[in-house]
Amino acid sequence: MSTDTIEKPVVKKAEPLLSKRRKKFVTDPLNDDNPITIQVLGICSALAVTVKLEPTFVMSCSVVAVIVMSNLIISSIRDIIPNRVRIIVQLAIIASLVVLVDQVLKAYFYDVSKLLSVFVGLIITNCIIMGRLEAFAMANKPYDSILDGFGSGFGYAWIILTVAFFRELFGSGSVFNFKVFEAIGLANFPTNGLMASPIGAFMILGLIIWIQRTKNGYVEH
């Protein structure tokens, strides 16, 4: 597999910080090229951490941090990385960043890190991150890579946050641990056990993909 899948643009004069081309790096993964719903990557964690919004939010932040940082690092050293061991180098950098994030969570957000437990560590195997490094950061400049990282990170984040919103609302009757149904006087509103189990996430994810593809007219080739 070659690393030059994305053509290196020849920049002649200084490009504006947020040119049209660069804006696309951020906006594309949010919708048309979403890592979860279009590329169908990172499903494992999307199912596992979305029972409640709070851990999902922390997970999103962790993934965005890891993907942006690793994109930046890989992109900065892309010219000195030996091609034959590039995957190992990418993996080593992702793994180190994930361990860093895990350590910080354990120190400052112990309750949430207990909830996320093994899934923070599993960010290492999140295909979205390695996919971006291999497909983008290896062939593009650091600043563009950062933008691309934010794009993919947010694309991942908004999907899992949406899934978590519905799962927490119907599975536990709350939003960010705030009991919504009790607050509006429906204390007896039945919670749905299906939503609390990973199958619920599958269904919501399926619905999101359905709605999105109907709107975009995207067809699997």
Place this chain on the structure above:
Amino acid sequence: MRRSNLYIIAFSAIMTIVLGGLLSITAVGLKPMQQKAIRLDTRKQILGAVMQLTGKEDVLTLYDLRTKSLVVTATGEVVKTDKDGNPLVAEEVNVGKEYKKPVEERLLPVFQFMSESDPNQIEAYILPVYGNGLWNKIWGFVALETDLNTIKGFSMDHKAETPGLGARITSKDIQNRYVGKKLFDDQGNLVSVEMLKGERGDPSLFNEHQVDGMSGATLTAKGVNKMLKNYMDYYRPFFKRISSGEELTSIQ
């Protein structure tokens, strides 16, 4: 571009050293904060067995004010020092690690919850319990009234029980089912409190040694039953010494 093997080896070696160094520095640097977080979490769980924490109070101060702890063995003797002669702190005894040892060698922490008005008056005994759920470990803290028979509170947590089913042991409405239940019968035999199969929803259906089950989580409930009974059995010699008013002898 093809690079020489030497370059690749050198690159990998330098990368390993840089990343390894970075990780060790962070691990060492964040250790005090992490230990503080763990200490706080243990104390929250212990206090959670006897009171409803709102999350606003200063747990560490409250804990120091209201609890006195000791470590006992399964024969009821108080242990003051560990194998190397260092003083033993009950809060730092890792119940999960002790669980792997044979019962006679286990260290069993006891947390005494003191009365707010009289700091020498014990209000409840809080005892850690540990066992296997359906998928992985479960653990908790049982708070007993001073008669060492009536359950005052039970906080439980788990590693990987099924969300919405077995994981419900962490919810207050399941834990509150244990409040007021008795461990021993009139003859003083350990009956423990059993969580039944199925969920009927009517508390009046159960006697003082039974609680309502969790629908769809019978195997987790079995784990909870076993854990509670086992640990109450281990603490039994200690209970006997307390209730007979015997001086607690300590071994080194």
